[in-house]
Amino acid sequence: SAGLLSYEEFHPFLFQQFQSKLYLELPTFDRAVDEFFSKLEAQRVDGQIVQKEKEALKKLENVKKDHQKRLDELQANQSEDERRAYLIEINADLVTRAMAAINTAVANQMSWPEIEELVDEAKQSGDPTAKA
Numbered sequence: 192s193a194g195l196l197s198y199e200e201f202h203p204f205l206f207q208q209f210q211s212k213l214y215l216e217l218p219t220f221d222r223a224v225d226e227f228f229s230k231l232e233a234q235r236v237d238g239q240i241v242q243k244e245k246e247a248l249k250k251l252e253n254v255k256k257d258h259q260k261r262l263d264e265l266q267a268n269q270s271e272d273e274r275r276a277y278l279i280e281i282n283a284d285l286v287t288r289a290m291a292a293i294n295t296a297v298a299n300q301m302s303w304p305e306i307e308e309l310v311d312e313a314k315q316s317g318d319p320t321a322k323a
Contacts, residue, residue, distance in 0.1 A: 198234055201227040288320045 202209070203220045217223045279286050296306045313321030 198227055198230045282323065285320055285323045289323070292320065 201223045203223075205214065205216065215226075217226055293306065296309060301309070310321050
């Protein structure tokens, strides 16, 4: 970020190849060495803090994406459930007759394969409840 100094190396003189770059000049070489190593550790710690902040922000973003995905799925499921409920409501008579037929078959201790066969036969004979 702007204004953040990065201590990368130190030299006893300001060599020509470094004059065009950002540098910090200190009164003595000893002072430069002391400054470099004292700031290097702080720079490393700062880098770790920045990295941890980036990781935390990435985790937060992933949680937000996951929550949005779940919300979208719930909304899609809700829409589908509302559509099904509407279809049941407008076909309440057919649903009631179908439930009564299945309940009667179950009460007569018919097996599910027998009930399925009964429904298929009713479809073939043109029963509107079975066809629905």
